Amino acid sequence: xxxxxxxxxxxMILGLVALGAPLGDTCLSRGMTSLPPISLAHPLSLVSAVxxxxxxxxxxxxxxxxxxxxxxxxxxxxxxxxxxxxxxNVIVALFARFWLHExxxxxxxxxxxxxxxxxxxxxxxxSLTERPQRVSEAPEGVSRGASEGRAQ
Amino acid sequence: xxxxxxxxxGMIAAVxxxxxxxxxxxxxxxxxxxDLDEIRARSGMKGAIRAVVSCPTFFAGVFFLALSFxxxxxxxxxxxxxxxxxxxxxxxxxxxxxxxxxFLHENVDRRRWLSAxxxxxxxxxxxx
Numbered sequence: 001x002x003x004x005x006x007x008x009x010x011x012m013i014l015g016l017v018a019l020g021a022p023l024g025d026t027c028l029s030r031g032m033t034s035l036p037p038i039s040l041a042h043p044l045s046l047v048s049a050v051x052x053x054x055x056x057x058x059x060x061x062x063x064x065x066x067x068x069x070x071x072x073x074x075x076x077x078x079x080x081x082x083x084x085x086x087x088x089n090v091i092v093a094l095f096a097r098f099w100l101h102e103x104x105x106x107x108x109x110x111x112x113x114x115x116x117x118x119x120x121x122x123x124x125x126x127s128l129t130e131r132p133q134r135v136s137e138a139p140e141g142v143s144r145g146a147s148e149g150r151a152q
Numbered sequence: 153x154x155x156x157x158x159x160x161x162g163m164i165a166a167v168x169x170x171x172x173x174x175x176x177x178x179x180x181x182x183x184x185x186x187d188l189d190e191i192r193a194r195s196g197m198k199g200a201i202r203a204v205v206s207c208p209t210f211f212a213g214v215f216f217l218a219l220s221f222x223x224x225x226x227x228x229x230x231x232x233x234x235x236x237x238x239x240x241x242x243x244x245x246x247x248x249x250x251x252x253x254x255f256l257h258e259n260v261d262r263r264r265w266l267s268a269x270x271x272x273x274x275x276x277x278x279x280x
Contacts, residue, residue: 111277
């Protein structure tokens with residue numbers, strides 16, 4: 001089985017997928033906690049929150065994440081890209097430990113190790129399921145199912 | 153270990169199912185669009201954006217992702233964050249692996265199953 005491996009540029013996009021979501025969420029959280037409590041009776045105050053620096057930065061980062069995520073999905077399988085998004089949790093935990101000096105319990109360290117091993121494991125395999133060029137162009141008798149059977 | 157209340161399980165199931173539908177539809181849309189890096193090199197950023205927004209499956213995916221976001225907000229309104237977030241995140245990994253195999257015909261081999269399982273347990277531990 002030949003392995004379809006990402007190029008260095010594609011690894012960079014996967015890195016952006018992993019970094020964009022946790023950094024964006026952290027900015028949103030930082031921005032929302034610094035605001036006074038927002039009541040559902042005044043929903044327009046949510047709109048004004050969008051224009052505060054932390055929330056604005058969070059939105060920009062999340063747009064960057066979504067663009068990188070869509071790009072990654074255009075050349076890699078969903079089951080290959082998703083562990084990369086979960087790796088963001090590890091990055092947040094490491095930020096919390098080494099930047100914010102929070103204490104990390106042994107369960108969290110175990111979680112970090114498991115996610116890292118899981119992501120490392122999936123990245124060693126092919127990023128995309130091999131398929132025939134086009135089902136309609138395939139010779140008679142060669143079905144999609146047959147190619148999947150071979151790929152397993 | 154206390155059993156999960158049926159209503160809580162229903163809320164988590166709603167988040168997991170809508171999120172899985174959104175991820176699978178978005179992935180299917182992006183596969184039908186083609187390699188975005190190549191499209192951008194050929195027709196620029198505008199061409200890449202046009203290719204994505206002219207795909208109806210992409211909007212179906214975004215609709216379910218939005219539904220998943222609001223389901224999560226609803227769940228967070230009734231359940232604690234330390235339960236709802238890791239439970240939905242880790243279960244979504246497993247349902248996506250199953251949906252990827254069934255609907256996207258991805259080659260979810262033993263390596264990917266093991267990886268999904270490890271990441272699932274890892275996310276659960278990280279949230280505790």
